[in-house]
Amino acid sequence: MKISGHGGEIRNRDRLSSLICLVISALICFGSIKLSLGKPQNPGPGFFSFIAGAVLGILSIAVFLQNFRSPAKEERYFFWLNSRRGLKMTCVTIALILYAIGMHLLGFFFSTILFLGFLLRAIGSQRWSLTIYISILGSALSYVIFQFWLDIQLPKGIWGF
């Protein structure tokens, strides 16, 4: 199994994913035992999740073995179709996280302008004029619709709105 290469080449993704699921199942079973399994006559809070974890483990092993038995299916698979686009995708994810965290600091309105602006310009490669127009309009419209019409309390930042 190998994760390497330009753009992220992965071989045997089923083997990798099934091993990850096996580790998850072990963690689930361990956590369930800590919660207490109880007895069949009086199942404890960890009973059901332990069964789920155990079944997940068995299925993971089955997928792993199924893949292992047929090595001819080994494939070269690029995790990202294109590393530039993969980078864009990573930037979007980071932008989402920063947007979520930054909303409380800057408030919904300004953080949304920055968020939309970044996505439109840096990721979408839109013209500056269009970027500014849509960022401000989108932010303002969402604010009006959700805050005033739907009465949803959007985060207020240090500016008070």
Place this chain on the structure above:
Amino acid sequence: MLNDIIYGFSVALTFGNLFYCFLGVLMGTLVGVLPGLGPVAAMSILFTVTLKIPPVSGMIMLAGLYYGAQYGGSTTSILINIPGEASSVVTCFDGYQMARQGRAGSALGMSAFGSFIGGTLGVVGLMLAAPLLANFALKFGFPEYFSLMCLGLVIVSFLAKGSMLKAMMMAVLGLFLGTIGIDIIVAKPKFTFGIKSLMDGLGLVPVVMGLFGISEVLLNIEESLDVEVFKTKISNLLPTLQDWKNSIWSILRGTVIGFFLGILPGGGPLVASFASYGVEKKVSKHPEKFGTGAIEGVAGPETANNAASAGGFIPLLTLGIPSNAVMALLLGLLLTHGVQVGPLLLKQHSDIFWGVVTSMYIGNAMLLVLNLPLIGLWVKVLKVPYPILFPLILLFCVIGSYSLNNNIEEVLIMIAFGIFGYLMKKFEYEPAPLILAMVLSPMMEPALRQSLLVSHGSFLIFFTRPISVTLLSIAIILLIFPIFLRWFKARNG
């Protein structure tokens, strides 16, 4: 039953519910037309809105969005060879070819009429079958419910596009995710890791938005979406007599196939449309014409996917068990409003049942009116470039998650599931079994524990009660079937 239908219309025909029905079908058509935003993600974004209106209005709106998306999805399939919805994939095969031959109008028109007929007849089937099934389900106890839910998850995995084993892995993982929160019997936190947001369990809406909304955007950013709308004058939206002659039996077959496949967990519009296409090609006198612009290849699947969307309501409204991710969201809506789901829904909340069912007649009629004259508008909407669309989709997802409880942690959960959903798609795991299982888990766990309490710890209780053993036997047969098939094929070389 006539009294119930009249009562249902009295609920559905109020000004407020008519407005929400119209809003739902309009947004559903828009969602169906726009690639990159599916009905599940759109419904989860609107979920917050439904918390502020009566449950029947919320159900009517979200139901309208669901079957509206089936109408809208065919527009992009026919005009640009890109399905707006997964259930419109097969419409690309012949619909786009018809457009290239200058018959886009016929394709769009027949698609709309077929959808209307399938949707309406599907609602008739729902109206007739649901009360019977609800009466039967009154005999269910905890063991029967547990076995039924097990069967549901096995069927979802069986019908999965890819590997059944991998689908089952996601289902079981979903069962675990559904246990997160406070234990209802001993009031002990389970797998919350001290995070306050998790005390009430993992929210369905952030998880769905992440798995279906955010992950789809991340995948689309990776792929280039340079689409060209087919430049043709769209005229003659009314199908000709010959078109009707060629399509009528396809429409009737599509209705039956779609309705029954829609009832099955994991069935739904996608499976129904593929099944209908397969059947039409099989029974056709000219199967070689399929893929070159055969109108039956449009009429049948488009009818089937709308009939399936009606059929999908049956397990939800009669048993309280969702058959797909959309129904899981609707179940979440009912539970949030404190509505007890199950066979007693019909008796205790007849306004919800009959109001939603009759609103579907109205919604299907609205959609026929919306889809035909407004084709030009939908074509303009298609021209909105995706680099402008996706930031707005992400924005609505964030607002939708945040607004549930004014909690940033729910947004972070959504983003985490967005990344998880992206990885799932890369590794070819399906998200639908996970969502279904996550919704069923809080019902399955108490059903299992109560059954074992009653039987003093004996699992035989599931095999000694006739309905329960029947359901489990079907589940076991479905589990063994692929192994048997593989052995049979290997034996015969």
